[in-house]
Amino acid sequence: MKSFNVKSNAKRFAKQLAGKFPGYIADEPVPVSPGAREWYPHVAAPSKVLAEGIPADITAAAFVNGRPYNAEAAAPEPAAPAVDIEAEVAKVADMTPAEVVTATKANKAKARAARKMTPADMKAAVADLPPTKSTPEEIEARREARRQRIATEGPKPAKAPKQTKAAKIIELVSRENGATFAELMEGTEWQAHTLRGYIAGTLRKKGHNIVCRKIKGEETRYLIPAAEVEA
Structure with a gap:
C-alpha cells in the first residue's frame, strides 16, 4: 500500500479512488505511525457496501473504515447451531x-x-431455622443493662449552648475598657466591612449604644457605657 509524505495528497488520492465506486467516501488519511509525516489514503464504506464486498482496487491502495481491509475478518460469522x-x-x-x-x-x-400450605404448616416448616429477630427476653436484658449503666455513670452532662458572634461582640464591648477593632475581628473572625456594618447597623437598631472612645496614642476602643451594661 502506497503512503504519501503530504497529507493533502493522500486525501486527494482517496477522493479519486472513492469516486470510481458508488457508495464510498474519502476520509481523513491515516498516519503510518504515531508522529510520522507519512499518511495512507483512507476510504469509508457503509455497512451495506461492505456486505457486498470491497473492490480489490480499494483494498490494495487504501485503508477502509480505519484499518487495512481483511476479507476474512469482514465475512459474517456463521450462525451458531441451535442448542438443546x-x-x-x-x-x-x-x-x-x-x-x-x-x-x-x-x-x-x-x-x-x-402454595397450598396453611399458616400452621409454614410455621412448622420454619421452626428449625435460626431466629432473625431478638426475643422479648433479649430485648428486656439489653434494656436492663442500659438502665444499670445509666445508674452507675449518671446522665450525660448537657452541652453548653454555643455562643453566637453577636453575643461575643456584646461581651467584648461590655468590658470596662471595651475592645479594639482588632480584638473584635479576632473574637468574631469576621471581615472588617462585615464587622463595621454589624456595629453601625444591627447592634444600634437593637438598642445598643456603642460608643467609640479615642485616647491619644492608643487604638480606638468600642464600648457600651457602664450605665447601660448595669441596666
Whole structure:
C-alpha cells in the first residue's frame, strides 16, 4: 500500500479512488505511525457496501473504515447451531434428558405444594431455622443493662449552648475598657466591612449604644457605657 509524505495528497488520492465506486467516501488519511509525516489514503464504506464486498482496487491502495481491509475478518460469522437446553443440562449434571424432565416435574410439584400450605404448616416448616429477630427476653436484658449503666455513670452532662458572634461582640464591648477593632475581628473572625456594618447597623437598631472612645496614642476602643451594661 502506497503512503504519501503530504497529507493533502493522500486525501486527494482517496477522493479519486472513492469516486470510481458508488457508495464510498474519502476520509481523513491515516498516519503510518504515531508522529510520522507519512499518511495512507483512507476510504469509508457503509455497512451495506461492505456486505457486498470491497473492490480489490480499494483494498490494495487504501485503508477502509480505519484499518487495512481483511476479507476474512469482514465475512459474517456463521450462525451458531441451535442448542438443546435439556441436553446441555443433562450433560453437565450427568443426567439423561428423561431424568431432567422428571426432576423439573418434581420441582413444580413442590412449588404447588408450598402454595397450598396453611399458616400452621409454614410455621412448622420454619421452626428449625435460626431466629432473625431478638426475643422479648433479649430485648428486656439489653434494656436492663442500659438502665444499670445509666445508674452507675449518671446522665450525660448537657452541652453548653454555643455562643453566637453577636453575643461575643456584646461581651467584648461590655468590658470596662471595651475592645479594639482588632480584638473584635479576632473574637468574631469576621471581615472588617462585615464587622463595621454589624456595629453601625444591627447592634444600634437593637438598642445598643456603642460608643467609640479615642485616647491619644492608643487604638480606638468600642464600648457600651457602664450605665447601660448595669441596666
